[in-house]
Amino acid sequence: MSSFATASLRRTGALIEALRPRHWVKNVVVVAAPLFGLALDVDSLLRVGWAFVAFSMTASAFYLINDVRDIEADRNHPVKKHRPIAAGLVPIPFALSTAAVLLLGGLLGSYVLAPWLALTIGAYAFIQAGYNLGLKEEPILDIMVIAGGFVLRALGGAAAAGVPPSGWFILCIGLLAFFLGIEKRKAELREAGDEEETRSVLRDYSLPWLRRMESVVTASALMAYALWTLEGADTPWMLATLPFVAYAIFRYQYLSENGEGETPEETLVGDPAMLVASVCWGMLSLAILLISQ
Incomplete structure:
Protein backbone atom coordinates (compact mmCIF):
# COMPACT_ATOMS: atom_id res chain seq x y z
CA MET A 1 0.00 0.00 0.00
CA SER A 2 1.36 3.41 -0.95
CA SER A 3 2.20 6.04 1.63
CA PHE A 4 -0.56 8.27 0.20
CA ALA A 5 -3.16 5.52 0.65
CA THR A 6 -1.91 4.86 4.17
CA ALA A 7 -2.12 8.54 5.06
CA SER A 8 -5.63 8.76 3.62
CA LEU A 9 -6.78 5.78 5.68
CA ARG A 10 -5.31 7.31 8.83
CA ARG A 11 -7.02 10.63 8.17
CA THR A 12 -10.32 8.88 7.49
CA GLY A 13 -10.02 6.88 10.69
CA ALA A 14 -9.15 10.02 12.65
CA LEU A 15 -12.12 11.87 11.14
CA ILE A 16 -14.50 9.06 12.07
CA GLU A 17 -13.16 9.18 15.61
CA ALA A 18 -13.65 12.97 15.69
CA LEU A 19 -17.30 12.47 14.66
CA ARG A 20 -17.76 10.52 17.93
CA PRO A 21 -20.11 7.84 16.58
CA ARG A 22 -20.37 6.28 20.05
CA HIS A 23 -22.54 9.27 21.02
CA TRP A 24 -25.06 8.61 18.24
CA VAL A 25 -26.90 6.25 20.57
CA LYS A 26 -28.46 9.38 22.13
CA ASN A 27 -30.42 9.84 18.93
CA VAL A 28 -32.34 6.60 19.48
CA VAL A 29 -34.79 8.89 21.32
CA VAL A 30 -36.30 9.62 17.86
CA VAL A 31 -38.14 6.27 18.03
CA ALA A 32 -40.02 7.21 21.23
CA ALA A 33 -43.02 8.94 19.63
CA PRO A 34 -43.59 6.42 16.82
CA LEU A 35 -43.17 3.57 19.32
CA PHE A 36 -45.87 4.89 21.63
CA GLY A 37 -47.98 5.93 18.66
CA LEU A 38 -47.60 2.38 17.27
CA ALA A 39 -46.45 3.86 13.96
CA LEU A 40 -44.30 0.83 13.32
CA ASP A 41 -44.92 0.19 9.61
CA VAL A 42 -41.97 0.01 7.23
CA ASP A 43 -42.47 3.51 5.83
CA SER A 44 -42.56 5.13 9.29
CA LEU A 45 -39.51 3.21 10.44
CA LEU A 46 -37.56 4.30 7.36
CA ARG A 47 -38.53 7.92 7.94
CA VAL A 48 -37.53 7.69 11.61
CA GLY A 49 -34.30 6.04 10.50
CA TRP A 50 -33.50 9.11 8.44
CA ALA A 51 -34.31 11.33 11.44
CA PHE A 52 -31.73 9.32 13.41
CA VAL A 53 -29.16 9.85 10.64
CA ALA A 54 -29.94 13.57 10.37
CA PHE A 55 -29.54 14.18 14.11
CA SER A 56 -26.33 12.14 14.12
CA MET A 57 -24.94 14.21 11.24
CA THR A 58 -25.85 17.45 13.00
CA ALA A 59 -24.40 16.33 16.34
CA SER A 60 -21.15 15.22 14.69
CA ALA A 61 -20.88 18.54 12.87
CA PHE A 62 -20.92 20.37 16.19
CA TYR A 63 -18.43 17.95 17.73
CA LEU A 64 -16.04 18.98 14.95
CA ILE A 65 -16.81 22.68 15.41
CA ASN A 66 -16.40 22.43 19.18
CA ASP A 67 -13.06 20.63 18.86
CA VAL A 68 -11.79 23.29 16.47
CA ARG A 69 -12.92 26.06 18.80
CA ASP A 70 -11.31 24.42 21.85
CA ILE A 71 -8.17 23.21 20.09
CA GLU A 72 -5.71 25.20 22.21
CA ALA A 73 -7.33 24.22 25.50
CA ASP A 74 -7.52 20.59 24.38
CA ARG A 75 -3.82 20.56 23.52
CA ASN A 76 -3.04 21.52 27.11
CA HIS A 77 -5.38 18.88 28.55
CA PRO A 78 -3.84 15.53 29.60
CA VAL A 79 -6.61 13.49 27.92
CA LYS A 80 -8.21 15.76 25.32
CA LYS A 81 -4.84 16.42 23.68
CA HIS A 82 -5.23 13.03 22.02
CA ARG A 83 -8.42 14.07 20.21
CA PRO A 84 -7.85 13.90 16.42
CA ILE A 85 -8.11 17.65 15.79
CA ALA A 86 -6.03 18.65 18.81
CA ALA A 87 -3.43 16.06 17.86
CA GLY A 88 -3.21 17.42 14.32
CA LEU A 89 -4.53 14.24 12.70
CA VAL A 90 -7.49 16.12 11.16
CA PRO A 91 -6.64 19.54 9.64
CA ILE A 92 -8.85 22.41 10.75
CA PRO A 93 -10.05 23.36 7.21
CA PHE A 94 -10.97 19.72 6.54
CA ALA A 95 -12.84 19.48 9.85
CA LEU A 96 -14.82 22.69 9.22
CA SER A 97 -15.69 21.76 5.63
CA THR A 98 -16.87 18.35 6.80
CA ALA A 99 -19.00 20.01 9.49
CA ALA A 100 -20.59 22.29 6.88
CA VAL A 101 -21.41 19.33 4.63
CA LEU A 102 -22.95 17.40 7.52
CA LEU A 103 -25.07 20.37 8.63
CA LEU A 104 -26.37 21.15 5.15
CA GLY A 105 -26.96 17.49 4.37
CA GLY A 106 -28.95 16.97 7.55
CA LEU A 107 -31.09 20.08 7.07
CA LEU A 108 -31.79 19.71 3.35
CA GLY A 109 -32.46 15.99 3.55
CA SER A 110 -34.82 16.53 6.48
CA TYR A 111 -36.70 19.29 4.68
CA VAL A 112 -37.31 17.01 1.69
CA LEU A 113 -38.65 14.31 4.01
CA ALA A 114 -40.69 16.48 6.39
CA PRO A 115 -40.46 20.27 6.87
CA TRP A 116 -41.25 19.92 10.58
CA LEU A 117 -38.30 17.56 10.96
CA ALA A 118 -36.06 20.16 9.33
CA LEU A 119 -37.41 22.72 11.80
CA THR A 120 -36.48 20.54 14.78
CA ILE A 121 -33.05 19.87 13.26
CA GLY A 122 -32.59 23.62 12.80
CA ALA A 123 -33.66 24.28 16.40
CA TYR A 124 -31.28 21.58 17.60
CA ALA A 125 -28.44 23.15 15.61
CA PHE A 126 -29.31 26.58 17.04
CA ILE A 127 -29.12 25.45 20.68
CA GLN A 128 -25.95 23.47 19.98
CA ALA A 129 -24.38 26.61 18.54
CA GLY A 130 -25.42 28.51 21.65
CA TYR A 131 -24.01 25.75 23.84
CA ASN A 132 -20.63 25.86 22.08
CA LEU A 133 -20.51 29.65 22.10
CA GLY A 134 -20.94 30.00 25.84
CA LEU A 135 -24.04 28.35 27.31
CA LYS A 136 -21.96 25.35 28.33
CA GLU A 137 -20.24 27.67 30.80
CA GLU A 138 -23.51 28.85 32.39
CA PRO A 139 -24.79 26.74 35.29
CA ILE A 140 -28.38 25.49 34.97
CA LEU A 141 -28.58 26.72 31.37
CA ASP A 142 -26.01 24.12 30.34
CA ILE A 143 -28.22 21.33 31.72
CA MET A 144 -31.34 22.86 30.16
CA VAL A 145 -29.64 22.82 26.74
CA ILE A 146 -28.77 19.15 27.19
CA ALA A 147 -32.40 18.40 28.10
CA GLY A 148 -33.66 20.51 25.21
CA GLY A 149 -31.57 18.46 22.81
CA PHE A 150 -33.33 15.27 23.88
CA VAL A 151 -36.76 16.87 23.60
CA LEU A 152 -35.97 18.05 20.07
CA ARG A 153 -34.79 14.57 19.11
CA ALA A 154 -38.10 13.14 20.33
CA LEU A 155 -40.07 15.83 18.47
CA GLY A 156 -38.01 15.17 15.35
CA GLY A 157 -38.93 11.49 15.45
CA ALA A 158 -42.59 12.42 15.85
CA ALA A 159 -42.37 14.79 12.88
CA ALA A 160 -40.66 12.18 10.70
CA ALA A 161 -43.28 9.53 11.48
CA GLY A 162 -46.22 11.94 11.32
CA VAL A 163 -47.21 11.20 14.92
CA PRO A 164 -48.55 14.23 16.85
CA PRO A 165 -46.75 14.38 20.24
CA SER A 166 -48.84 14.98 23.34
CA GLY A 167 -48.05 17.44 26.09
CA TRP A 168 -47.55 14.51 28.48
CA PHE A 169 -45.01 12.99 26.11
Missing part, protein backbone atom coordinates in the same frame (compact mmCIF):
# COMPACT_ATOMS: atom_id res chain seq x y z
CA ILE A 170 -42.99 16.22 25.91
CA LEU A 171 -43.17 16.73 29.69
CA CYS A 172 -41.93 13.21 30.49
CA ILE A 173 -39.10 13.34 27.95
CA GLY A 174 -38.06 16.82 29.13
CA LEU A 175 -37.97 15.92 32.83
CA LEU A 176 -36.14 12.64 32.26
CA ALA A 177 -33.61 14.42 30.06
CA PHE A 178 -33.13 17.13 32.70
CA PHE A 179 -32.58 14.36 35.25
CA LEU A 180 -29.87 12.81 33.04
CA GLY A 181 -28.19 16.20 32.67
CA ILE A 182 -28.05 16.66 36.45
CA GLU A 183 -26.67 13.16 36.93
CA LYS A 184 -24.04 13.82 34.26
CA ARG A 185 -22.82 16.95 36.04
CA LYS A 186 -22.89 15.20 39.40
CA ALA A 187 -20.76 12.33 38.11
CA GLU A 188 -18.35 14.77 36.45
CA LEU A 189 -18.01 16.77 39.64
CA ARG A 190 -17.32 13.67 41.73
CA GLU A 191 -14.81 12.44 39.16
CA ALA A 192 -13.02 15.80 38.90
CA GLY A 193 -12.49 16.30 42.63
CA ASP A 194 -9.93 19.06 43.12
CA GLU A 195 -8.37 18.79 39.66
CA GLU A 196 -7.88 22.08 37.87
CA GLU A 197 -8.09 20.62 34.34
CA THR A 198 -11.83 20.06 34.22
CA ARG A 199 -15.00 21.49 32.71
CA SER A 200 -15.07 25.12 33.89
CA VAL A 201 -18.81 25.16 34.63
CA LEU A 202 -18.25 22.51 37.30
CA ARG A 203 -16.63 25.17 39.46
CA ASP A 204 -20.08 26.78 39.77
CA TYR A 205 -21.75 23.57 40.92
CA SER A 206 -21.57 21.73 44.21
CA LEU A 207 -22.75 18.25 45.11
CA PRO A 208 -25.28 19.49 47.71
CA TRP A 209 -26.83 21.86 45.15
CA LEU A 210 -26.98 19.17 42.45
CA ARG A 211 -28.56 16.75 44.92
CA ARG A 212 -31.28 19.29 45.74
CA MET A 213 -31.95 19.75 42.03
CA GLU A 214 -31.90 15.98 41.61
CA SER A 215 -34.55 15.50 44.31
CA VAL A 216 -36.95 17.97 42.71
CA VAL A 217 -36.52 16.70 39.16
CA THR A 218 -36.64 13.01 40.14
CA ALA A 219 -39.91 13.45 41.99
CA SER A 220 -41.34 15.52 39.14
CA ALA A 221 -40.30 13.01 36.49
CA LEU A 222 -41.78 10.04 38.34
CA MET A 223 -45.00 11.93 39.05
CA ALA A 224 -45.30 13.10 35.44
CA TYR A 225 -44.80 9.56 34.14
CA ALA A 226 -47.29 8.13 36.63
CA LEU A 227 -49.90 10.73 35.70
CA TRP A 228 -49.29 10.07 32.01
CA THR A 229 -49.97 6.36 32.46
CA LEU A 230 -53.29 7.19 34.15
CA GLU A 231 -54.44 10.24 32.18
CA GLY A 232 -52.52 10.46 28.91
CA ALA A 233 -51.90 6.88 27.82
CA ASP A 234 -54.37 4.89 25.76
CA THR A 235 -54.76 2.39 28.59
CA PRO A 236 -54.27 2.69 32.39
CA TRP A 237 -52.44 -0.65 32.23
CA MET A 238 -49.36 1.39 31.31
CA LEU A 239 -49.11 2.04 35.05
CA ALA A 240 -47.59 -1.45 35.25
CA THR A 241 -44.45 -0.06 33.59
CA LEU A 242 -43.84 2.46 36.38
CA PRO A 243 -41.70 0.12 38.55
CA PHE A 244 -39.19 -0.29 35.70
CA VAL A 245 -38.95 3.48 35.24
CA ALA A 246 -38.53 4.04 38.98
CA TYR A 247 -35.86 1.34 39.20
CA ALA A 248 -33.94 2.75 36.23
CA ILE A 249 -33.97 6.27 37.68
CA PHE A 250 -32.80 5.18 41.12
CA ARG A 251 -30.23 2.81 39.60
CA TYR A 252 -28.83 5.69 37.59
CA GLN A 253 -28.61 7.79 40.75
CA TYR A 254 -26.68 4.97 42.39
CA LEU A 255 -24.25 4.81 39.46
CA SER A 256 -23.74 8.57 39.37
CA GLU A 257 -22.96 8.56 43.10
CA ASN A 258 -20.07 6.27 42.20
CA GLY A 259 -18.93 8.50 39.33
CA GLU A 260 -20.29 6.27 36.56
CA GLY A 261 -22.94 8.55 35.02
CA GLU A 262 -20.67 10.98 33.19
CA THR A 263 -21.68 9.60 29.78
CA PRO A 264 -25.43 8.76 29.89
CA GLU A 265 -25.39 6.91 26.56
CA GLU A 266 -22.67 4.53 27.79
CA THR A 267 -24.20 4.13 31.24
CA LEU A 268 -27.63 3.23 29.86
CA VAL A 269 -26.29 0.43 27.67
CA GLY A 270 -23.17 -0.49 29.65
CA ASP A 271 -24.73 -1.31 33.01
CA PRO A 272 -26.43 -4.75 32.85
CA ALA A 273 -29.12 -3.84 35.37
CA MET A 274 -29.99 -0.64 33.51
CA LEU A 275 -30.07 -2.51 30.23
CA VAL A 276 -32.35 -5.25 31.57
CA ALA A 277 -34.71 -2.68 33.11
CA SER A 278 -34.85 -0.70 29.85
CA VAL A 279 -35.52 -3.79 27.74
CA CYS A 280 -38.22 -5.04 30.13
CA TRP A 281 -39.86 -1.62 30.15
CA GLY A 282 -39.83 -1.44 26.35
CA MET A 283 -41.20 -4.96 25.85
CA LEU A 284 -43.93 -4.54 28.46
CA SER A 285 -44.93 -1.11 27.11
CA LEU A 286 -45.15 -2.43 23.55
CA ALA A 287 -47.14 -5.49 24.65
CA ILE A 288 -49.64 -3.36 26.59
CA LEU A 289 -50.08 -0.91 23.72
CA LEU A 290 -50.58 -3.70 21.19
CA ILE A 291 -53.09 -5.55 23.37
CA SER A 292 -55.05 -2.36 24.08
CA GLN A 293 -55.64 -1.65 20.39
Whole structure:
Protein backbone atom coordinates (compact mmCIF):
# COMPACT_ATOMS: atom_id res chain seq x y z
CA MET A 1 0.00 0.00 0.00
CA SER A 2 1.36 3.41 -0.95
CA SER A 3 2.20 6.04 1.63
CA PHE A 4 -0.56 8.27 0.20
CA ALA A 5 -3.16 5.52 0.65
CA THR A 6 -1.91 4.86 4.17
CA ALA A 7 -2.12 8.54 5.06
CA SER A 8 -5.63 8.76 3.62
CA LEU A 9 -6.78 5.78 5.68
CA ARG A 10 -5.31 7.31 8.83
CA ARG A 11 -7.02 10.63 8.17
CA THR A 12 -10.32 8.88 7.49
CA GLY A 13 -10.02 6.88 10.69
CA ALA A 14 -9.15 10.02 12.65
CA LEU A 15 -12.12 11.87 11.14
CA ILE A 16 -14.50 9.06 12.07
CA GLU A 17 -13.16 9.18 15.61
CA ALA A 18 -13.65 12.97 15.69
CA LEU A 19 -17.30 12.47 14.66
CA ARG A 20 -17.76 10.52 17.93
CA PRO A 21 -20.11 7.84 16.58
CA ARG A 22 -20.37 6.28 20.05
CA HIS A 23 -22.54 9.27 21.02
CA TRP A 24 -25.06 8.61 18.24
CA VAL A 25 -26.90 6.25 20.57
CA LYS A 26 -28.46 9.38 22.13
CA ASN A 27 -30.42 9.84 18.93
CA VAL A 28 -32.34 6.60 19.48
CA VAL A 29 -34.79 8.89 21.32
CA VAL A 30 -36.30 9.62 17.86
CA VAL A 31 -38.14 6.27 18.03
CA ALA A 32 -40.02 7.21 21.23
CA ALA A 33 -43.02 8.94 19.63
CA PRO A 34 -43.59 6.42 16.82
CA LEU A 35 -43.17 3.57 19.32
CA PHE A 36 -45.87 4.89 21.63
CA GLY A 37 -47.98 5.93 18.66
CA LEU A 38 -47.60 2.38 17.27
CA ALA A 39 -46.45 3.86 13.96
CA LEU A 40 -44.30 0.83 13.32
CA ASP A 41 -44.92 0.19 9.61
CA VAL A 42 -41.97 0.01 7.23
CA ASP A 43 -42.47 3.51 5.83
CA SER A 44 -42.56 5.13 9.29
CA LEU A 45 -39.51 3.21 10.44
CA LEU A 46 -37.56 4.30 7.36
CA ARG A 47 -38.53 7.92 7.94
CA VAL A 48 -37.53 7.69 11.61
CA GLY A 49 -34.30 6.04 10.50
CA TRP A 50 -33.50 9.11 8.44
CA ALA A 51 -34.31 11.33 11.44
CA PHE A 52 -31.73 9.32 13.41
CA VAL A 53 -29.16 9.85 10.64
CA ALA A 54 -29.94 13.57 10.37
CA PHE A 55 -29.54 14.18 14.11
CA SER A 56 -26.33 12.14 14.12
CA MET A 57 -24.94 14.21 11.24
CA THR A 58 -25.85 17.45 13.00
CA ALA A 59 -24.40 16.33 16.34
CA SER A 60 -21.15 15.22 14.69
CA ALA A 61 -20.88 18.54 12.87
CA PHE A 62 -20.92 20.37 16.19
CA TYR A 63 -18.43 17.95 17.73
CA LEU A 64 -16.04 18.98 14.95
CA ILE A 65 -16.81 22.68 15.41
CA ASN A 66 -16.40 22.43 19.18
CA ASP A 67 -13.06 20.63 18.86
CA VAL A 68 -11.79 23.29 16.47
CA ARG A 69 -12.92 26.06 18.80
CA ASP A 70 -11.31 24.42 21.85
CA ILE A 71 -8.17 23.21 20.09
CA GLU A 72 -5.71 25.20 22.21
CA ALA A 73 -7.33 24.22 25.50
CA ASP A 74 -7.52 20.59 24.38
CA ARG A 75 -3.82 20.56 23.52
CA ASN A 76 -3.04 21.52 27.11
CA HIS A 77 -5.38 18.88 28.55
CA PRO A 78 -3.84 15.53 29.60
CA VAL A 79 -6.61 13.49 27.92
CA LYS A 80 -8.21 15.76 25.32
CA LYS A 81 -4.84 16.42 23.68
CA HIS A 82 -5.23 13.03 22.02
CA ARG A 83 -8.42 14.07 20.21
CA PRO A 84 -7.85 13.90 16.42
CA ILE A 85 -8.11 17.65 15.79
CA ALA A 86 -6.03 18.65 18.81
CA ALA A 87 -3.43 16.06 17.86
CA GLY A 88 -3.21 17.42 14.32
CA LEU A 89 -4.53 14.24 12.70
CA VAL A 90 -7.49 16.12 11.16
CA PRO A 91 -6.64 19.54 9.64
CA ILE A 92 -8.85 22.41 10.75
CA PRO A 93 -10.05 23.36 7.21
CA PHE A 94 -10.97 19.72 6.54
CA ALA A 95 -12.84 19.48 9.85
CA LEU A 96 -14.82 22.69 9.22
CA SER A 97 -15.69 21.76 5.63
CA THR A 98 -16.87 18.35 6.80
CA ALA A 99 -19.00 20.01 9.49
CA ALA A 100 -20.59 22.29 6.88
CA VAL A 101 -21.41 19.33 4.63
CA LEU A 102 -22.95 17.40 7.52
CA LEU A 103 -25.07 20.37 8.63
CA LEU A 104 -26.37 21.15 5.15
CA GLY A 105 -26.96 17.49 4.37
CA GLY A 106 -28.95 16.97 7.55
CA LEU A 107 -31.09 20.08 7.07
CA LEU A 108 -31.79 19.71 3.35
CA GLY A 109 -32.46 15.99 3.55
CA SER A 110 -34.82 16.53 6.48
CA TYR A 111 -36.70 19.29 4.68
CA VAL A 112 -37.31 17.01 1.69
CA LEU A 113 -38.65 14.31 4.01
CA ALA A 114 -40.69 16.48 6.39
CA PRO A 115 -40.46 20.27 6.87
CA TRP A 116 -41.25 19.92 10.58
CA LEU A 117 -38.30 17.56 10.96
CA ALA A 118 -36.06 20.16 9.33
CA LEU A 119 -37.41 22.72 11.80
CA THR A 120 -36.48 20.54 14.78
CA ILE A 121 -33.05 19.87 13.26
CA GLY A 122 -32.59 23.62 12.80
CA ALA A 123 -33.66 24.28 16.40
CA TYR A 124 -31.28 21.58 17.60
CA ALA A 125 -28.44 23.15 15.61
CA PHE A 126 -29.31 26.58 17.04
CA ILE A 127 -29.12 25.45 20.68
CA GLN A 128 -25.95 23.47 19.98
CA ALA A 129 -24.38 26.61 18.54
CA GLY A 130 -25.42 28.51 21.65
CA TYR A 131 -24.01 25.75 23.84
CA ASN A 132 -20.63 25.86 22.08
CA LEU A 133 -20.51 29.65 22.10
CA GLY A 134 -20.94 30.00 25.84
CA LEU A 135 -24.04 28.35 27.31
CA LYS A 136 -21.96 25.35 28.33
CA GLU A 137 -20.24 27.67 30.80
CA GLU A 138 -23.51 28.85 32.39
CA PRO A 139 -24.79 26.74 35.29
CA ILE A 140 -28.38 25.49 34.97
CA LEU A 141 -28.58 26.72 31.37
CA ASP A 142 -26.01 24.12 30.34
CA ILE A 143 -28.22 21.33 31.72
CA MET A 144 -31.34 22.86 30.16
CA VAL A 145 -29.64 22.82 26.74
CA ILE A 146 -28.77 19.15 27.19
CA ALA A 147 -32.40 18.40 28.10
CA GLY A 148 -33.66 20.51 25.21
CA GLY A 149 -31.57 18.46 22.81
CA PHE A 150 -33.33 15.27 23.88
CA VAL A 151 -36.76 16.87 23.60
CA LEU A 152 -35.97 18.05 20.07
CA ARG A 153 -34.79 14.57 19.11
CA ALA A 154 -38.10 13.14 20.33
CA LEU A 155 -40.07 15.83 18.47
CA GLY A 156 -38.01 15.17 15.35
CA GLY A 157 -38.93 11.49 15.45
CA ALA A 158 -42.59 12.42 15.85
CA ALA A 159 -42.37 14.79 12.88
CA ALA A 160 -40.66 12.18 10.70
CA ALA A 161 -43.28 9.53 11.48
CA GLY A 162 -46.22 11.94 11.32
CA VAL A 163 -47.21 11.20 14.92
CA PRO A 164 -48.55 14.23 16.85
CA PRO A 165 -46.75 14.38 20.24
CA SER A 166 -48.84 14.98 23.34
CA GLY A 167 -48.05 17.44 26.09
CA TRP A 168 -47.55 14.51 28.48
CA PHE A 169 -45.01 12.99 26.11
CA ILE A 170 -42.99 16.22 25.91
CA LEU A 171 -43.17 16.73 29.69
CA CYS A 172 -41.93 13.21 30.49
CA ILE A 173 -39.10 13.34 27.95
CA GLY A 174 -38.06 16.82 29.13
CA LEU A 175 -37.97 15.92 32.83
CA LEU A 176 -36.14 12.64 32.26
CA ALA A 177 -33.61 14.42 30.06
CA PHE A 178 -33.13 17.13 32.70
CA PHE A 179 -32.58 14.36 35.25
CA LEU A 180 -29.87 12.81 33.04
CA GLY A 181 -28.19 16.20 32.67
CA ILE A 182 -28.05 16.66 36.45
CA GLU A 183 -26.67 13.16 36.93
CA LYS A 184 -24.04 13.82 34.26
CA ARG A 185 -22.82 16.95 36.04
CA LYS A 186 -22.89 15.20 39.40
CA ALA A 187 -20.76 12.33 38.11
CA GLU A 188 -18.35 14.77 36.45
CA LEU A 189 -18.01 16.77 39.64
CA ARG A 190 -17.32 13.67 41.73
CA GLU A 191 -14.81 12.44 39.16
CA ALA A 192 -13.02 15.80 38.90
CA GLY A 193 -12.49 16.30 42.63
CA ASP A 194 -9.93 19.06 43.12
CA GLU A 195 -8.37 18.79 39.66
CA GLU A 196 -7.88 22.08 37.87
CA GLU A 197 -8.09 20.62 34.34
CA THR A 198 -11.83 20.06 34.22
CA ARG A 199 -15.00 21.49 32.71
CA SER A 200 -15.07 25.12 33.89
CA VAL A 201 -18.81 25.16 34.63
CA LEU A 202 -18.25 22.51 37.30
CA ARG A 203 -16.63 25.17 39.46
CA ASP A 204 -20.08 26.78 39.77
CA TYR A 205 -21.75 23.57 40.92
CA SER A 206 -21.57 21.73 44.21
CA LEU A 207 -22.75 18.25 45.11
CA PRO A 208 -25.28 19.49 47.71
CA TRP A 209 -26.83 21.86 45.15
CA LEU A 210 -26.98 19.17 42.45
CA ARG A 211 -28.56 16.75 44.92
CA ARG A 212 -31.28 19.29 45.74
CA MET A 213 -31.95 19.75 42.03
CA GLU A 214 -31.90 15.98 41.61
CA SER A 215 -34.55 15.50 44.31
CA VAL A 216 -36.95 17.97 42.71
CA VAL A 217 -36.52 16.70 39.16
CA THR A 218 -36.64 13.01 40.14
CA ALA A 219 -39.91 13.45 41.99
CA SER A 220 -41.34 15.52 39.14
CA ALA A 221 -40.30 13.01 36.49
CA LEU A 222 -41.78 10.04 38.34
CA MET A 223 -45.00 11.93 39.05
CA ALA A 224 -45.30 13.10 35.44
CA TYR A 225 -44.80 9.56 34.14
CA ALA A 226 -47.29 8.13 36.63
CA LEU A 227 -49.90 10.73 35.70
CA TRP A 228 -49.29 10.07 32.01
CA THR A 229 -49.97 6.36 32.46
CA LEU A 230 -53.29 7.19 34.15
CA GLU A 231 -54.44 10.24 32.18
CA GLY A 232 -52.52 10.46 28.91
CA ALA A 233 -51.90 6.88 27.82
CA ASP A 234 -54.37 4.89 25.76
CA THR A 235 -54.76 2.39 28.59
CA PRO A 236 -54.27 2.69 32.39
CA TRP A 237 -52.44 -0.65 32.23
CA MET A 238 -49.36 1.39 31.31
CA LEU A 239 -49.11 2.04 35.05
CA ALA A 240 -47.59 -1.45 35.25
CA THR A 241 -44.45 -0.06 33.59
CA LEU A 242 -43.84 2.46 36.38
CA PRO A 243 -41.70 0.12 38.55
CA PHE A 244 -39.19 -0.29 35.70
CA VAL A 245 -38.95 3.48 35.24
CA ALA A 246 -38.53 4.04 38.98
CA TYR A 247 -35.86 1.34 39.20
CA ALA A 248 -33.94 2.75 36.23
CA ILE A 249 -33.97 6.27 37.68
CA PHE A 250 -32.80 5.18 41.12
CA ARG A 251 -30.23 2.81 39.60
CA TYR A 252 -28.83 5.69 37.59
CA GLN A 253 -28.61 7.79 40.75
CA TYR A 254 -26.68 4.97 42.39
CA LEU A 255 -24.25 4.81 39.46
CA SER A 256 -23.74 8.57 39.37
CA GLU A 257 -22.96 8.56 43.10
CA ASN A 258 -20.07 6.27 42.20
CA GLY A 259 -18.93 8.50 39.33
CA GLU A 260 -20.29 6.27 36.56
CA GLY A 261 -22.94 8.55 35.02
CA GLU A 262 -20.67 10.98 33.19
CA THR A 263 -21.68 9.60 29.78
CA PRO A 264 -25.43 8.76 29.89
CA GLU A 265 -25.39 6.91 26.56
CA GLU A 266 -22.67 4.53 27.79
CA THR A 267 -24.20 4.13 31.24
CA LEU A 268 -27.63 3.23 29.86
CA VAL A 269 -26.29 0.43 27.67
CA GLY A 270 -23.17 -0.49 29.65
CA ASP A 271 -24.73 -1.31 33.01
CA PRO A 272 -26.43 -4.75 32.85
CA ALA A 273 -29.12 -3.84 35.37
CA MET A 274 -29.99 -0.64 33.51
CA LEU A 275 -30.07 -2.51 30.23
CA VAL A 276 -32.35 -5.25 31.57
CA ALA A 277 -34.71 -2.68 33.11
CA SER A 278 -34.85 -0.70 29.85
CA VAL A 279 -35.52 -3.79 27.74
CA CYS A 280 -38.22 -5.04 30.13
CA TRP A 281 -39.86 -1.62 30.15
CA GLY A 282 -39.83 -1.44 26.35
CA MET A 283 -41.20 -4.96 25.85
CA LEU A 284 -43.93 -4.54 28.46
CA SER A 285 -44.93 -1.11 27.11
CA LEU A 286 -45.15 -2.43 23.55
CA ALA A 287 -47.14 -5.49 24.65
CA ILE A 288 -49.64 -3.36 26.59
CA LEU A 289 -50.08 -0.91 23.72
CA LEU A 290 -50.58 -3.70 21.19
CA ILE A 291 -53.09 -5.55 23.37
CA SER A 292 -55.05 -2.36 24.08
CA GLN A 293 -55.64 -1.65 20.39
